[in-house]
Amino acid sequence: KAVVSTQSTGGKMPAKCHSLKASSYCVQGMAALMEGRIPDAKRKLRETVVMANKADLNKLTSCSFLLLSAIFLKLLNYNDAIEMAKSAHDIANRIPDSGLQLWSCELLGTLYTCTEQEENATRYRATLTELSKKLEEDVAVTVNSQEHGLLQWLDSEFPASSLSMV
Numbered sequence: 001k002a003v004v005s006t007q008s009t010g011g012k013m014p015a016k017c018h019s020l021k022a023s024s025y026c027v028q029g030m031a032a033l034m035e036g037r038i039p040d041a042k043r044k045l046r047e048t049v050v051m052a053n054k055a056d057l058n059k060l061t062s063c064s065f066l067l068l069s070a071i072f073l074k075l076l077n078y079n080d081a082i083e084m085a086k087s088a089h090d091i092a093n094r095i096p097d098s099g100l101q102l103w104s105c106e107l108l109g110t111l112y113t114c115t116e117q118e119e120n121a122t123r124y125r126a127t128l129t130e131l132s133k134k135l136e137e138d139v140a141v142t143v144n145s146q147e148h149g150l151l152q153w154l155d156s157e158f159p160a161s162s163l164s165m166v
Contacts (some may be wrong), residue, residue: 022051022060029067042071062091062100069107078115085111102131 029044045064052060066080072081085107092100107126112121142148 011150018051018055019057022048022055022057025051026060026064028069029064033067033071038071038075042068045071058091058095059100060094060098062088062097065091066100066103066107067081069111073107073114078111082108082111083113098131098135102128102135105131 025044025048027148029041029048032038032041032044044070047070048064049061052058052064065084069081069084069088071085072078080119088100089104089108092104106125109124109128112118112124
């Protein structure tokens with residue numbers, strides 16, 4: 001409904017649709033980043049953070065902070081990059097979101113290496129390794145689960161071992 005009303009209002013988002021606005025700003029910010037329009041990307045991603053906070057969209061806020069951190073890293077503005085990445089990491093831990101945790105740990109490890117803070121870099125690299133192992137273990141458990149077998153039956157007979165689940 002919001003997308004349709006956006007088209008009828010000349011591309012303007014409805015005033016109360018914070019989550020849609022925040023998502024739109026994020027996509028525009030990522031597009032600007034990919035096209036090398038860094039000032040536009042920063043502006044759109046900062047607006048994403050504002051809108052996402054209004055709508056309590058933690059994953060979007062964290063993702064926007066990480067994208068801003070990557071921009072600041074590219075501009076060699078390490079202090080702002082670290083600040084953004086740490087904010088994203090805090091949110092990712094609070095939610096929790098393993099993908100954002102991995103991304104923030106990797107970025108913080110890189111940033112601390114660039115600023116010659118090896119103790120912090122080592123700590124985040126260790127956390128990254130720990131999270132990666134946990135993710136691999138989770139994938140192995142999932143792939144071997146009875147429920148995962150249901151994904152395979154589309155090309156064959158329904159697995160008898162899954163009948164108890166239906």
